[in-house]
Amino acid sequence: MxxxxxxxxxxxxxxxxxxxxxxxxxxxxxxxxxxxxxxxxxxxxxxxxxxxxxxxxxxxxxxxxxxxxxxxxxxxxxxxxxxxxxxxRPARHADASETSIPKPLQCYVGLSLDDVTWTTVAPGVLKRDITLSTKTTNKLYMLHIAAGKQMPEHGHGGSELTLVLSGAYKDHHGRFARGDIADLDEHDEHQPRVDGDQPCICLIAAEGHTKPKGLVARLLRPIVGI
Ligand SMILES: [Zn+2]
Structure with a gap:
């Protein structure tokens, strides 16, 4: 990797x-x-x-x-x-398991992506909210997005980090696979699409709400909760 x-x-x-x-x-x-x-x-x-x-x-x-x-x-x-x-040099991942969870995240969700419990928030989109131990208005959560799924185009209410843990997605910034992180600010808008035949699992730290574009995306936001 x-x-x-x-x-x-x-x-x-x-x-x-x-x-x-x-x-x-x-x-x-x-x-x-x-x-x-x-x-x-x-x-x-x-x-x-x-x-x-x-x-x-x-x-x-x-x-x-x-x-x-x-x-x-x-x-x-x-x-x-x-x-x-x-x-x-660019990292070549030594971890043999593509389903292992990085240590800083393990105490929140377990050792393996296979252990994570999910909630369905939209067709093909599962979410895991992560409870933090300190008081903050920022959010940390994971998304499990089905193969081929395209997320609604959206901007951000503030900074957002998206770390891919499994699978891959593409947007206008390029292709993001395990280990890649998107470091976005409030000026970025993107419309990620899951790449390949595997679901994409991401960890997301977000400041403020996403800003969905389009009527359908805006209607979905209260349901999806991102
Ligand atoms: Zn890096």
Missing amino acids: TVVHHLDDSTLMRFASGNVDEAFSVAIAAHLELCGQCRAALRAAESCGGRLLELTDVADIEDDAFDRLRDHIEGSEINLVQLKPSDA
């Missing part, structure tokens, strides 16, 4: 500084587990951040900045110390 679509640098910087909530942290950490390139980029960001801190007046640094950064690194369950230069 080769990861093609990655996190934006700005997202990695916010993660490195502890500036993302639980919903987005889980999605980011799950992608990092599958992507050596972003792990290397995160390490570089942290190194750069450390250098900046050295050059900054100590009085300007928030008291808990180091604690928050350490908590996020530990929470991601990624051993950054063991990264090698080879991690900077």
Whole structure:
């Protein structure tokens, strides 16, 4: 497996500084587990951040900045110390199982995609809401979308991360398969279609509601709940 679509640098910087909530942290950490390139980029960001801190007046640094950064690194369950230069290449996934769930997500939904319980929200679309342990207005959920299914065209009420865990989808940004992440903001609109003959399972961290386009999509939103 080769990861093609990655996190934006700005997202990695916010993660490195502890500036993302639980919903987005889980999605980011799950992608990092599958992507050596972003792990290397995160390490570089942290190194750069450390250098900046050295050059900054100590009085300007928030008291808990180091604690928050350490908590996020530990929470991601990624051993950054063991990264090698080879991690900077596009990742070839060493995980033998295409149905395994990345560790940062396991405590929410189980070890395998086969264990996930779903709720049908529309024909061919299953959803799993994920309950978070901290208070946030952002949402974390999984979608299981049938082969060949096209989602309604929609925009976003804010930032959205979509990490593919199984199968693949296509939109105007390209093809997204296991490990790929779409790092979208409120200006992005897209209409994903499941690619291939397998269902596509995604993890989605979203800020605000999606903005469906078209009457049918708008009518479906209260039912689908995304
Ligand atoms: Zn990446």
